Amino acid sequence: MNAIEIRGVVKAYPKFTLGPIDLTIGQGEFFGIFGPPSAGKTSVLKLILGLLNHDKGSVSLGGADASGMEVADRNIAMVFQNLALFPHMSGRENITFPLTERGASQAEIAARLKAVSEVLHVDHILRKNPAQMSGGERQRVALGRALAADSRAILLDEPIAALDTRLREEMRIELKRLQRSNNQTFVYVSHDEEEVMAISDRVAVMIGGRIVQVGVPDDVYNRPNCMAVAQLIGSPPMNLFSGRFSDDGWHFECDAFAAPFPLPERTRPGEVGTLGIRPEDIHQTEDRGALSHEIGISSIEPLGGYTIVNAMLGGQLTKIRAAGQIVRADDHAKRVTFDTRRLHLFDAEANRI
Incomplete structure (x- = not known):
């Protein structure tokens, strides 16, 4: 009961x-x-x-x-x-x-x-x-x-x-x-x-x-x-990128990304939407391929076991949670990649897809 x-x-x-x-x-x-x-x-x-x-x-x-x-x-x-x-x-x-x-x-x-x-x-x-x-x-x-x-x-x-x-x-x-x-x-x-x-x-x-x-x-x-809920839960909160799903539904197009962002599955062809990624699901990389993105680091917040990196990605402030203590901006790579298994997609009404 x-x-x-x-x-x-x-x-x-x-x-x-x-x-x-x-x-x-x-x-x-x-x-x-x-x-x-x-x-x-x-x-x-x-x-x-x-x-x-x-x-x-x-x-x-x-x-x-x-x-x-x-x-x-x-x-x-x-x-x-x-x-x-x-x-x-x-x-x-x-x-x-x-x-x-x-x-x-x-x-x-x-x-x-x-x-x-x-x-x-x-x-x-x-x-x-x-x-x-x-x-x-x-x-x-x-x-x-x-x-x-x-x-x-x-x-x-x-x-x-x-x-x-x-x-x-x-x-x-x-x-x-x-x-x-x-x-x-x-x-x-x-x-x-x-x-x-x-x-x-x-x-x-x-x-x-x-x-x-x-x-x-x-x-x-x-x-x-x-x-x-995505914005309320999490510290720092989820990074959100507004844009649209490509006409074939396999990419997300947004000014923050230099090229259309590939999606793990076909989603809402041609519709307006939002792509979300949590700070801990953005990782440093030296790869300069299509799946990596260039960032400009604004500031860092060393918090002991992890560090919050405040970076600009395509003109948008993006929060990155990096493992360990980073004390200088130069200690963090200037390119990052998203864990595509951990993407969050929302439709024009802000509901999860």
């Missing part, structure tokens, strides 16, 4: 319309929702939780229509971006608060606290107030409160955005471990692409209030279904 189903949900605001949204989230799935700020990600969580009422469509939880359910009856926990801990309560009291509110016995509270503390390794901070805790400790307490409630799903709204980079990496691993060990349904929202792609079983990409693609991270990255 699916944990959460959203069918044709629409929520209208004065200057923004969310939806229609269609989502199915399986029981025990780590489901990510990714998109730019103000895409509607948090609103989807609020619709699931019951903090927002939808104008059209339906939300089902565990197969039951949630339209008439109160928030408390939905048995869903939420971890907010600001963590929303009670400042006057200790870590212990914050974690056990939902159990106390629903009138759980002292034995049940003690058992749940023990189980959660062991999983999260928070025994040493249970007596502290939030003001005495580090960011990572507060994060664990907030998660502990959600886990202690033994809910059908946990919604996480950018829960680690305020942490430093190293601690975010650690918490990503911890979140995945917790979700797996508890077989819990997690719905995780973030505008950080790396974060969502690293820990999610499946990802929904939201743009402008709509879900434009749902799939496993590999599909979303390697087979974006439209140019909007």
